[in-house]
Amino acid sequence: MEVKCLALKDLTSPRKGFTQEDEGHGDQKENIYAERRRSTPLKSAETSGPVFAMTRKGGPPDMVHVTPIKHTPLAEPWTPTANLKMLISAAGPDIRDREMRKVLFRPIENEEPESPDAPVEDTEVEDSCQFEAGDEEDDDTEKKPSRKQKSLGLLCQKFLALYPDYPHCPIWISLDEVSTNLGVERRRIYDIVNVLESLVLVGRIAKNSYSWYGRLRLEATLAELQRRGRQQGYHLQMDPATEGRGARPGREDDRAEGDAVSACGNRKDKSLRIMSQKFVMLFLVSKTQTVTLDAAAKILIEESQDSSSHSKYKTKVRRLYDIANVLTSLRLIKKVHVREERGRKPAFKWLGPVEFKSSASAAVTLPEATQTKAGAVLGGAKMARHASFNVTPTPVAAQRLVSSAPSSPRRDVTGLPSQPVDYSKKTPGNSVVCRLQFGSSTDNRPVCSSGSPLPPSSTRAVPRAPHPEHVFGAAASSSSSSHCLAYLSQPSVVMLYRAPDTPEGPKSLGAESDEGRKRRRDEGEEEGMEFKKQRAAGFLGCEEGSAEPHREAAEASPAGHTRTSPSRPVGLGGEQSHGGSSIEPPQPSHYLYVPNNAGLNNLNFLFSAGQSPAGLARPPAGVPTLVPYVLMPSAALSHYRLQQQGSEACNKLSFSLPAAVMSPAHFMVGAAPYGLAAASEINGSAPSTQDKSRLYSSVTGAPHSPSGLHQTARIHTPEPLTPHTPKETAPSASKAFFQTPGTLGSVGSSAPAGRKRGSAQRRLDVGRPPTDQLDV
DNA sequence: AATTCCCGCCACGCT
């Protein structure tokens, strides 16, 4: 129960800052920045961010983290791009590549080689990528962000890049965090999410919360849409001949199915979500699989009945562009032009599958009817950790992504959708997992495993190719008790797990029941205070079992976190997880939370298992700290990364930390190895050899200064020694390292903040969790 | 001039 927080650092990182300057910079009004400001007022720090819970099916550890969105005034002038750059440069080549991809997000678009689709005969493909970010990298700083850089399509790519196409379990998404990380205002995220929801790539869980299902259900969803489209007679309308005219027979469809599509109220009728489904239906029933914007607009207008006029048409078209941009990012369509008598008309060609196995549709429940339902579909699944923050990206995948969209569906590429996912490519969270075994038998050398956050333990154990990114060391096995896992999840979160075996091992978080959570939350008060404080400080730690900071916590109002959210998504986390727990995921005993803002620059903290937060400050003396974990600043990683084999070109690298590093005696955090002593100091407790866990934090902001320490945390952070990097660099590097691409961009931005409280408007259907699971 | 589509106002509906 008690969590000890060894060290903590300033979580607040500078990042938020990048502001003014940037802006000033030009006109760049990046959305990010500017918007942020104007946009929601954030509640400030306290609002901590959302917490993520991740659960695995097995009841894995949930992780939660809150995002702290701090608004600290840091004014670092970083621009998002700058961060990226930093990161990139800092990062190893692999990462660099990956990051670049992601970050920069190359246009996924159409042209990808992968996609075989040939241009349509009659159509001309647009060559340019729509989203091309081009140089987005241009970095902004300099350039004003061109309109393209702010495009919904590009934004969507960034969004998609945050999550794996085929997560093994649903990943919890906080819209706040996403918007923060991507540096855009929420409104834009809604646009994306609504479209994604229409295809069940995400499901709404609760206010501000969505779960990411990726493309797991995509085919089934498309099959269902196709069925409905036919049912509604869209195919008639789409007939090539007629297509042009867009005329449509009656609206038979419309209300035809009651589908929810139209069912819900007016507002909903017009929803982007529904429109998106209809739009997709048109493709699916079309012989040519090409739909002109004009035809689609007309068809949709009629349905909606609002016939009025041209303005309606224009509005519809605007919306269709929004949808099309998202679908393009998904690589489901591409833009083309259809030649007609009078010239060419903008149109889109379907790139996705058109034929489905019969079984496919059966399973799916279209979201439409429920928006939420969608969630339900998958819903039951446990959530995994939120990706947005996950760091990493998938290397391999990335590569392919480079050219293609990050989100590219191609399973093929990756490999199997159904097969076990190669985490190396995409991990659900893309986080880095590190397992460290101290003292354990195997050699100390850390092995890298890929990042799946999940249960690293068993299952996937072995990383296939070493993947570059994030993984940095893991030692062996799950077996030994001593090891711990650390997740570096995205920038925002880092989790440490204790090995399951550990005696005191915390119960798995995942297992924790909601009640527990609630309870916890409620309890929070006392503890809460601290909790809060910590949170405010930028970090949050949870202890074992209960530790999981539920993601809901995020919702919790800052003040009291009592969250009560009745609505809390059932599906998420925990509860379900237990069921699955057969797997025995490692239970996380420790969590590290790193605020996004902070970036990993700073190190963070460790909690040792079993210790309460309160304990943070005071570690039980004599008690060995159990957890050996190390947090490393990204910079450090990069440093080590050096060891990776391979040149830059090489994709794979494994991080191997020097044994020394691993040794109990020394941990390296960041680049620098720290002596135990130091650690001890920190902890106060004597480190056992075995477990010495320590946390080191490097401070980013104030490297030298002790100030970096959190009050509570006593740790003092040694200056990170980054091998090569100067502080500045280091930090940045780290950020880069951990951050999600999308994030990166936004890094600078301050978080908009959280809004946690509010009511949710949509009803959540979530209630029941479907059981099916995708997991694994 | 036409096409795209960013931006953010403001209404809806739930709490």
Place this chain on the structure above:
DNA sequence: AGCGTGGCGGGAATT
């Protein structure tokens, strides 16, 4: 009343 959502359309950037 407050807040999350998200419809909507002005108008700017691009083509």
